[in-house]
Amino acid sequence: MEDRYAFLTEWLDPTAALLRRYQLFFYPKDSSVEMYDVKNQRVFLRRTRYEQLQPEDLFLGNRVTVFSRQLHLLEYGDQYTAKHLGSRKERTLALIKPDAVSRLGDVLEQISSSNLLVTKAKMTTLSWTQAEDFYVEHHSKPFYNSLVQFLSSGPVVALELMGDEAVSGWRRLLGPVDSSTARKEAPQSIRAQLGTDSVKNVGHSSDSLAAAARELEFFFPSAGGHGPSNTAVFSNCTCCIIKPHAVAQGLTGKILNSISGAGFQMSALQMFNVDRANAEEFYEVYKGVVPEYPDMVAELCSGPCMVLEIHGADAAQAFRAFCGPADPEISRHLRPSSLRALYGRDMVKNAVHCTDLPEDGLLEVQYFFRLLDG
Known part of the structure; x- marks a missing residue:
């Protein structure tokens, strides 16, 4: 058969x-x-x-x-x-703590190279109460207050990882809880490379399938709930979409590293699955203007994309220049270090979308982080 x-x-x-x-x-x-x-x-x-x-x-x-x-x-x-x-497919939570959010690109590269797939992602800031609720099983431990204080001290990024034996795979990739122990016992682990101690230790991992299900529900509720809010600031901002083809190729970490390396501030980040109607609506300004419009729509709804709010003075103009011309071939000639030159394939699969007009930056950010995340 x-x-x-x-x-x-x-x-x-x-x-x-x-x-x-x-x-x-x-x-x-x-x-x-x-x-x-x-x-x-x-x-x-x-x-x-x-x-x-x-x-x-x-x-x-x-x-x-x-x-x-x-x-x-x-x-x-x-x-x-x-x-x-x-039979072996599992889902688990990878929570990137405040000390490692600036190194998110590095973490995502390691996740990708370990054959784990990011299926959901959201940057959020937890209140003290939310952090207490998340770590409730550690309530009687002596390190509980410092754990809660640190987790609520700045933005975190919650990721749903999927793959063969994902729970143990992510725990192994992350390494021992104490970063100094990790440097001795698992020097290739993420905590060994990026962690400081047992609290500022890059990330959190679920310790069982049951814990993973509970913790994923906290950040990504299944029954119509909303979960913790995104971190979009909706001012002095522009929109960047890492397109589905780039996400599927495992380029998200590299692109995030390029963006931070160029000095841009990512004030919000979230993974979206865009349906065709929303893709058509988002790209409507290009309809009848660029011949690639139908293919652009098809690409945007072909799989998960990662959407960023880039924040800063003149963010739209500066970030558009950093992305380079829409055609990656032209980008490679004119702006060889631009995102599209480095990661793009053609006019449609050109790695990223960026806001073209500064006055549209806020509208595009609102479309994702208010309308689609609402």
């Missing part, structure tokens, strides 16, 4: 404003797909080769694009798929 993976998926039909359900079948032998309309009980798409979809894209909760339809993977379609694709 040929290998075949099956998923129950959901697609928001923008024309009818209806959620439609399909069974998606993926055949790894030749990277072909097949779709079955659940409601009408008929084949919707006959088996067709589709190399843009890869086995690593197939996990519950992900959104994949198949011939311009963005499908949300809801459930495994059969026991075979659950056994082969889901």
Whole structure:
């Protein structure tokens, strides 16, 4: 029997404003797909080769694009798929503490190189009460107050990591709790390289699957909750989107390092899955103006993107210059150290979107950090 993976998926039909359900079948032998309309009980798409979809894209909760339809993977379609694709897949929380937020790019590079996938991300600032709630199991420990004080002392970044045995994988990557111990026992670990002591130790890791589920729910509530607020300041700001193709290629950490290395302040950061209707609305100013508009929309809703608020005087103009011309080939000639020159592939997959007009900076930031995060 040929290998075949099956998923129950959901697609928001923008024309009818209806959620439609399909069974998606993926055949790894030749990277072909097949779709079955659940409601009408008929084949919707006959088996067709589709190399843009890869086995690593197939996990519950992900959104994949198949011939311009963005499908949300809801459930495994059969026991075979659950056994082969889901048995070792875990989700865990990686919380980057205030001492390491400025080194987030380095941390993300290490996460990417360890085959862990960032599926959610949000920069937030916890109040003392929120930090107490998060660390409630340590309430009787002597270091509790210093832990709470430090966690609420500045911005943190909460990440949902997904991968094979993600709980133990992230704990191993992070290293022993005390950074000085980490330097002796696990010198390649993140805490050994970036940590200071047992409180200022880069990050927090969930110690079990149950703890991971509880802690992820704290930052990323599933039942319509909002979780801690984002850190957008909505003044003297411009918008940067690390596009889905760059996120999928594991370039997020490198791009963040380039941005901070150039002296720009990232005042907010969050991962979004943009649906087609929102992508069309966000890029509406380009409709009928640039021929790449349809492809730009398709790219923005093809997978998760990382959105940043860049804050500072004349942020929009300075950051746009730093991104370089929209065409990476032109960027490589004119501005070889720009983001698009370094990380872009073509006019559409050019690594980042940046606000073109200074007067639109606030509007674009509000679109993501107020409207879509609302």
